[in-house]
Amino acid sequence: MKILVLNAGSSSQKSCLYELSGETLPEESPPPLWEAKVDWSHHQGFAEFEVKTHRGAQWVEKVKKSDRAQVIAQMLDSLWSGSTQVIAGPESVDIVGHRVVHGGQDYRESTIVTEEVKSAIAQLAPFAPVHNPANLEGIEAIEKVLGNVTQVAVFDTAFHAHLPLAAAVYPVPYEWFEQGIRRYGFHGISHEYCAQRAARLLQKDLQSLRLITCHLGNGCSLAAIANGRSIATTMGFTPLEGLMMGSRCGSIDPSILIHLMRHHRYTPDRLDEVLNKESGLQGVSGVSADMRGIREAIAQGNQRAQLAFDIYIHRLQSAIASLLPSLGGLDALVFTAGVGENSPEVRDRACAGLGFLGVQLDAQTNQNSPKNCEISTPDSAVRVLVIHTEEDWAIAKACWQLK
Numbered sequence: 001m002k003i004l005v006l007n008a009g010s011s012s013q014k015s016c017l018y019e020l021s022g023e024t025l026p027e028e029s030p031p032p033l034w035e036a037k038v039d040w041s042h043h044q045g046f047a048e049f050e051v052k053t054h055r056g057a058q059w060v061e062k063v064k065k066s067d068r069a070q071v072i073a074q075m076l077d078s079l080w081s082g083s084t085q086v087i088a089g090p091e092s093v094d095i096v097g098h099r100v101v102h103g104g105q106d107y108r109e110s111t112i113v114t115e116e117v118k119s120a121i122a123q124l125a126p127f128a129p130v131h132n133p134a135n136l137e138g139i140e141a142i143e144k145v146l147g148n149v150t151q152v153a154v155f156d157t158a159f160h161a162h163l164p165l166a167a168a169v170y171p172v173p174y175e176w177f178e179q180g181i182r183r184y185g186f187h188g189i190s191h192e193y194c195a196q197r198a199a200r201l202l203q204k205d206l207q208s209l210r211l212i213t214c215h216l217g218n219g220c221s222l223a224a225i226a227n228g229r230s231i232a233t234t235m236g237f238t239p240l241e242g243l244m245m246g247s248r249c250g251s252i253d254p255s256i257l258i259h260l261m262r263h264h265r266y267t268p269d270r271l272d273e274v275l276n277k278e279s280g281l282q283g284v285s286g287v288s289a290d291m292r293g294i295r296e297a298i299a300q301g302n303q304r305a306q307l308a309f310d311i312y313i314h315r316l317q318s319a320i321a322s323l324l325p326s327l328g329g330l331d332a333l334v335f336t337a338g339v340g341e342n343s344p345e346v347r348d349r350a351c352a353g354l355g356f357l358g359v360q361l362d363a364q365t366n367q368n369s370p371k372n373c374e375i376s377t378p379d380s381a382v383r384v385l386v387i388h389t390e391e392d393w394a395i396a397k398a399c400w401q402l403k
């Protein structure tokens, strides 16, 4: 069966086509027949469009920034036409899986997309304003091009659906919790996949491991995982809480918002815009939301970029430490996603603050950013791993299980 996956990130649109046959799923991801990625975080005014196939055809183009529906249509076109063609036409796709960021209270497992599911995704858009509308656009773009093919929604919130109440309920009037204002947690597809991959890499039973997974992409979150379950995480009601991110602020004192509304006439829409799109690395540095841009600016002596990097690390270290008591110890620390997989400086600085726990990085291995590999020294008290997150493969597996 041919499974098409759409993964809408805040700074990217990724897509893969997998072909699965036989009765059982392979443990590791088979190479996709085709994969496409559009990344609009790194450059102003245009996006990088990249398509690869398993036969080695490759096509890279810089395209003008356009809306997501247009980007998806162009991606799909490259599946059945041009040098990257791998299938005869739209009818060759059997099922389509989507990453959906917010599933709210009701969607705690992957589900077939119906009109009801679509309207729930739309209703949850205010609580994941950068993501849920993009996820819905993906579903609708597929409807337009592939008609009524079966579509599956795989939720980023699902892995955190069983957080202990102490980790899920905000210290506000209890009625708010009853109205759905609670901590949901996000990046669950990635945290769960990385925990499973870490256990295989360490040749340990996942149930026996205490893990912290650091998903550091454009959005960033940590999960504390014990017995294979998420027991605490840094994102909350929306993907705005927790760590400092590319253009999102992470946790700040809520009184700042009250102050801005009372004394500087900030409207809810303007606050939403500033906190989601004009804060984080971008807001502090004034240079870039992208860690590559920050590192380049630091190399040129830019002080504000250095400050942005230092805050990012300070908050990352603090958040890692805050998860330790609920785990009661740590067997492995996992770095994943765009920054986690590619920035030796971030891993090095994060781990330097954990030396007192006996965390020791192998400097040379860390520098090489190896994928799916241990980067700690043999006598490190905590194993440190870099894992290439495969959200797309996790989504394809969910489709296969629901088929």
Ligand SMILES: Nc1ncnc2c1ncn2[C@@H]1O[C@H](COP(=O)(O)OP(=O)(O)O)[C@@H](O)[C@H]1O
Binding pocket: 009, 010, 011, 012, 041, 216, 217, 218, 219, 246, 289, 290, 291, 292, 337, 338, 339, 342, 343
């Ligand atoms: N070589 C690199 N060094 C440092 N950071 C990188 C590198 N490559 C990518 N990144 C970071 O990864 C981010 C994208 O991560 P990704 O997980 O793909 O994001 P998304 O949240 O869109 O899924 C970019 O914004 C950039 O900050």
Ligand SMILES: CC(=O)OP(=O)(O)O
Binding pocket: 008, 009, 010, 011, 101, 131, 156, 186, 187, 217, 218, 219, 220, 239
């Ligand atoms: C939930 C979230 O923040 O996702 P992303 O990192 O793709 O923006």
Ligand SMILES: [Mg+2]
Binding pocket: 009, 010, 217, 218, 337
């Ligand atoms: Mg992502």
